[in-house]
Amino acid sequence: MSLGKIDTHAHYVPPVYRRYLADEGFFGGQSTPDWSPEAALEEMATLGVQTSVLSVARPGFWFGDVGKAAGMARQVNEYAADLVREQPDRFGLFAALPLPDLAAALQEVEHAFDQLHCDGVVLLANTDGVYLGDPRLDELMAELDRREAVVFVHPNALPAEPVPGVPVFVADFLLDTTRAALNMVRNGVLRRYPRMKVVLSHGGGILPYAAHRIASLTPMGEGGQVDRAGFLAECGAFYFDTALTASPHSMPSLLAFARPGHVLYGSDWPYAREDNSEYFTAQLDEYPLDDDVRRSIERGAAESLIPRLAQPR
Structure with a gap:
């Protein structure tokens, strides 16, 4: 019997986080989804x-109060870490950080890795308008x-x-992810910090499809010169998930890039409403792939990023 998939784009909504969003009056175009283990x-x-490697989704914790954001990040991370300790073969954790406050975020990195033994972190593509890649x-x-961390980038x-x-979440999310990826490459983040493994949500937004256009029009670094080949080469360091993305039209571009x-593999459950997690998973299951490529997408690539999840074939 084959081993099941590893889902690197799976969200959780602990009760304390649901109350926090309600208290802050957050409504992002849809109600906060129901969730339980x-x-x-x-x-x-x-x-x-x-x-499922769990992560919080948009909006994170930032509503203008550093103390509240830091306290909520600690609570939701500890909640998920307890689930992982109880069922380490069923759950993992990408710990959330209370950006934009850098000092609080660094403190949470230390706690998440050294005390909670998380599998990586989740970062929003932008927080309060500051994009990943910003100096x-x-x-x-x-x-x-x-820390050679896995960094899961989720749009905002x-x-x-x-x-x-x-x-x-219909279209702006795709641009938000693409903006963050472009900014990270433009400012040499992947080159300067090569031990960090960066996973882009939703197939990288529009990056695979528009990469040559973006590379041809984007000045790189302090010199401000377009370096098409350099831009495309640096994009090769990114990882991509299939959440709300896998289809006969998108997969050729993603796999070519x-x-x-x-x-x-990613499901985006429970934020992928109605039957969308099932729909896009079925598209992936039905897409013609070599056995080795399918195993890599379903779990092999995740095993390489999170070795504790690796199991013998």
Whole structure:
């Protein structure tokens, strides 16, 4: 019997986080989804998932109060770490950080890795308009690089008004991820911190499809010169998940762009409403792939990033 998938794009909503969002009046175009460990395990069985690596999603914790954000990050990380300790073969954890406060984020990195033994961290593509790749985050990037961390990048709302009637998660999320990826490459983050492994949500937004356009129009570094080949080469360091992405139209572009072993399975449950987790998982299950490529996407690439999840074939 084959081993089940490893889901690297799986969210959780502990009760304390639900109350926090309600108290802050957050509404991101959809209600905060219902979630429980039991419901997660049921959905995992439906999707053929052995292990879900849990992360919080947008909006994170930032509503203008450093103390509240740091306290909530600690609580939700400890909640998930308890689940991992209880069922280490079923759950993993990408710990959340209370950005934009750099000092608080660095403290949480230390706690998450040294005390909670997390599997990586989740970072929003932008927090309060500051995108990943911004030099103000270099100290955090250096610490994550020192720890050889897996960094899961999840989109946020753009720092701009949405199109009326179009929720931000429909299209803006794709641009937000692409902006963060572009900014990280433009500022040499992947080159300067090569031990950090960066996973882009939702197939990297539009990056695989538009990479040559972006590379041809983006000045690189302090010199401000376009370096098409250099830009594309640095993009090769990214990993990509299949959440809300796998289809007969998107998979050829993603597989042509990503390095072998750099595509991972993702469900985006429970934020992928209705039947969307099942729909896109079925698209992946039905897509014609070599056996080695399928095993890599379903769990092999995740095993290389999170060795504790590796199991003998």
